[in-house]
Amino acid sequence: MNKIEKVVIICGYRCNNNCVFCINSGKRHINDKSTTQILREMLDARERGKVYIEFIGGEITIRPDTFMLIKQAKKMGFASVNMATNGRMLSYPDFAKRLVDSGIDELIFSIHGHEPGLHDSLTRVSGSFNELVQGLKNVRKFGLKKVASNTTIVKANYMHLPDIGKFLLGHGVTNSEFIFADPTYGGVHDDFFSLMPRISEAAPFIRKCLALSKNNKSIRHWHIRYVPLCYFRGYLKNISEIHEVENFHTEHLAPDFRNQDVENSRKNISRQKPSQCRGCKLFGLCEGIWKEYLIKYGAGELKNIKSRDN
Numbered sequence: 001m002n003k004i005e006k007v008v009i010i011c012g013y014r015c016n017n018n019c020v021f022c023i024n025s026g027k028r029h030i031n032d033k034s035t036t037q038i039l040r041e042m043l044d045a046r047e048r049g050k051v052y053i054e055f056i057g058g059e060i061t062i063r064p065d066t067f068m069l070i071k072q073a074k075k076m077g078f079a080s081v082n083m084a085t086n087g088r089m090l091s092y093p094d095f096a097k098r099l100v101d102s103g104i105d106e107l108i109f110s111i112h113g114h115e116p117g118l119h120d121s122l123t124r125v126s127g128s129f130n131e132l133v134q135g136l137k138n139v140r141k142f143g144l145k146k147v148a149s150n151t152t153i154v155k156a157n158y159m160h161l162p163d164i165g166k167f168l169l170g171h172g173v174t175n176s177e178f179i180f181a182d183p184t185y186g187g188v189h190d191d192f193f194s195l196m197p198r199i200s201e202a203a204p205f206i207r208k209c210l211a212l213s214k215n216n217k218s219i220r221h222w223h224i225r226y227v228p229l230c231y232f233r234g235y236l237k238n239i240s241e242i243h244e245v246e247n248f249h250t251e252h253l254a255p256d257f258r259n260q261d262v263e264n265s266r267k268n269i270s271r272q273k274p275s276q277c278r279g280c281k282l283f284g285l286c287e288g289i290w291k292e293y294l295i296k297y298g299a300g301e302l303k304n305i306k307s308r309d310n
């Protein structure tokens with residue numbers, strides 16, 4: 001099967017939230033890309049056959065060229081134009097309407113809690129949850145059909161994942177990624193023991209959240225990312241990396257790096273299968289666990305699987 005050619009344009013690292021786990025917390029001093037640079041990258045990506053584009057930040061909606069970039073992406077012929085957002089700017093109805101009218105295909109909201117106290121404590125912006133919820137309602141009201149989400153899993157929210165899942169479904173979000181925190185750089189690297197959950201403790205809650213997708217035909221995508229598979233044997237259909245490797249060829253274009261083979265570099269650079277994994281029946285499918293996790297917590301929680309069915 002031909003893979004979907006995907007380009008992720010990281011426009012810059014400026015943001016109007018200040019999330020505790022932000023992978024880019026050490027990069028805020030780097031200048032955002034100019035409009036010209038982004039347009040040039042988009043054209044170049046189209047010429048190289050990319051058909052799926054995703055704009056991420058930082059936060060794109062605080063850029064003055066947001067609507068223009070979306071419109072240009074459509075004009076250039078990208079089949080699917082997507083954007084990640086913390087949703088706060090979309091609480092302004094005029095802004096939400098302009099964004100929907102610009103032709104965006106899907107918005108991916110960053111939602112880290114199911115209620116204001118939890119979400120706002122993670123974004124460190126009081127009121128950010130209520131703005132996000134208003135933003136979600138606005139874009140749906142103005143006709144956006146596809147609404148997605150990502151949720152970063154840290155110590156403070158893992159036990160609430162089943163409620164977060166129910167909250168998402170209640171707001172029409174049927175394409176969700178649950179992301180086990182990445183301690184390679186940024187906030188979780190710098191404050192590892194306060195933020196990084198133990199996989200053995202988080203996994204039961206993650207599984208309960210993933211189980212919400214069983215027998216729910218309205219759900220398009222309900223996936224967990226960056227986890228060792230030994231805790232998810234019954235959920236291999238919900239593993240992001242397996243889906244991604246099978247379906248996408250992705251490149252990331254950031255202000256400070258270019259990565260033209262995201263799927264392979266992640267498993268080769270940041271993650272590891274330690275000696276415990278040798279002979280595991282899931283070895284070929286699994287990307288292991290973060291190297292930084294192994295350094296700090298060790299490999300004692302990993303469970304070498306003797307049979308795909310056990």
Ligand code: SF4
Pocket residue numbers: 228229230231273274276277280281282283286287288289302303304305
């Ligand atoms: S033991 Fe290692 S290879 Fe097997 S599922 Fe766990 S992390 Fe993956």
